[in-house]
Amino acid sequence: MKQYEVPVLSNKQVSNRYWHMRVDISNVKETITPGQFFHIRCTSERSPFLRRPFSIYQIHDQSLEFLYLVKGVGTQRMTHISPGETLNLLGPLGEGFKLDPQAKTILLVARGVGVATLAAIAQQAFKQNVKVVAVLSARTREDLLAAEYLTEFGADVYPVTEEEGTSDVAYVNELLTTNILIQYKIDTVYTCGSRRLSKLTQQLADKYRIPGEIALEEHMGCAMGACYACVSDIIENGQKKSVRVCIDGPVFPLEKVMME
Template sequence: MAVKAEILSNQQVSRRYFHLKVKVPNKQLFPVQAGQFFHIKCSDDAKPLLRRPLSIFRINEEECTLEFLYLVKGVGTKALAQRKPQEKLDILGPLGKGFSLKEESENILVVARGVGIATLSALAFKAKSKNISCFAIISARAKEDYLVEAELKEAGVEAIFVNDEDGTSDPQRVKLLAEALIKEKKIDGIYTCGSRRLSVLMKQVACEHQLFAEIALEENMGCGIGSCYGCVCQIEEEERIRPVRICLEGPVFPLEKVVFA
């Protein structure tokens, strides 16, 4: 469903990232699930023509508000960063398939890189509402790129932050951290987003420890509703590799099935 949402705030939260909060006219587009996304018309001008997909970061059905966290990257997100409170923003969604939390789950691990924490924060809040403990490894380029520390605390997440600058984000080190958490905290599910390298690593870890695992994939998108086939990725199922559209069949997939090129 496309609605005109009112921008409540659109603030820069660090050197490269913005936080956007909007109010939607009514509850019609709820429920919104962690892992789903909205396809956003960043500007009222003809350019950029295509919408840009952003994952839901925080959901407040009671107050009809949605929040997004985004990296200012190119023409679309630069235009979005210019938008001001009280302006109307054309958002299409919620789209795609969200994360699944198993009924019997007690302790989950989220492994995020960069703005991948946006979608995984929404999952952490969902986990909290179900009394599931959430642990996190958050990877970033530099300490100044650490995002949403306050929100993670609010969601009760025990987070370990690692970064490229001091070498703590080295994949082998992250693997050791993840394996220690799996053992000590009795992790029963892994969720990842934001880095191909970490996703490959987590696929291996989940496989070795026989853990349920999901990934939220990100790919450049055209229509966002399955018509253009612009966001196809490969899935391996029953010993067969088949193409799937991230916007329609994802963006969340079982990690074990995703074929990383």
């Protein structure tokens, strides 16, 4: 893991709350895998002092894309970065997703900005001719950004939104059990972005015996395993175990994560 100063190619608002940034990574020599993240210095000013973690949204040979939700001071500062300026990145960090080479169909269950994390595994699936089925949950239709991208590449996308009253867990459960899990033979499920949806996904993965992975999001300090800010609990061999999301994850086997 290294620190890089990379040129920003574009940084655009793509909806009311989301921005998209593309950076040149021609000087990054490490392999970058879906589910990994970079710890980003959001500004060249002193504040905010701590970097912020962002998943890789799309990976290309010479560039990387990030999709970010403007939440607080860090992401607000990121919106002020202009093309031609540089971005200070630490990474790539963490353990990414695994895509079984035998997989034929994968299911993504994402809420909100969780889709920024899952889009990269979809990108890898498209390259390997693996069918992608995605349940995307968001507040509004406008917030379903990656839906268009996924559909363009042949994914079957099932949008559920608060504004349409279709995003509650009972509705998604119905959608999965009476439609998706009957219509498709899912080989692996990936989830991110909502504890409630991830809990449902975990229960259904267990019931239908589908292996799964989850990308966890926790507040992070150093992102190098030293500060223990991002500790989360998992179950391993029947025992509760504390893990650091930054170095042990952010991707974990779905069945191991404690959802309460």
